[in-house]
Amino acid sequence: MEVKRVIKGNVERVVPADDLERFLKAGYCLVGEDGSVKDPPPPRLRYEDINGMSLAALRAMAKERGIQGDSLKKSELLELLT
Numbered sequence: 001m002e003v004k005r006v007i008k009g010n011v012e013r014v015v016p017a018d019d020l021e022r023f024l025k026a027g028y029c030l031v032g033e034d035g036s037v038k039d040p041p042p043p044r045l046r047y048e049d050i051n052g053m054s055l056a057a058l059r060a061m062a063k064e065r066g067i068q069g070d071s072l073k074k075s076e077l078l079e080l081l082t
Helices: 017-025 047-051 055-064 074-081
Strands: 003-008 011-016 029-031
Touching: 003 017, 011 017, 017 029, 047 074, 055 074
Parallel strands: none
Antiparallel strands: 003 011, 003 029
């Protein structure tokens, strides 16, 4: 059975290749044979970093992350993005 290494934060797992897609959807990143992380997730912004952003900028960031934020208030967007 083929296995793959995945990592999320400080948790590293060895998973069957059949389950790889499930772990990738859950936010894990694939670890290459040389130990490099393939497609690391974008760094999460601290609340203070995005608190001063405009509503339009927050909506654009939400759209980049696949969140439909057109009808959300600024406070709701901040909660989803942090």
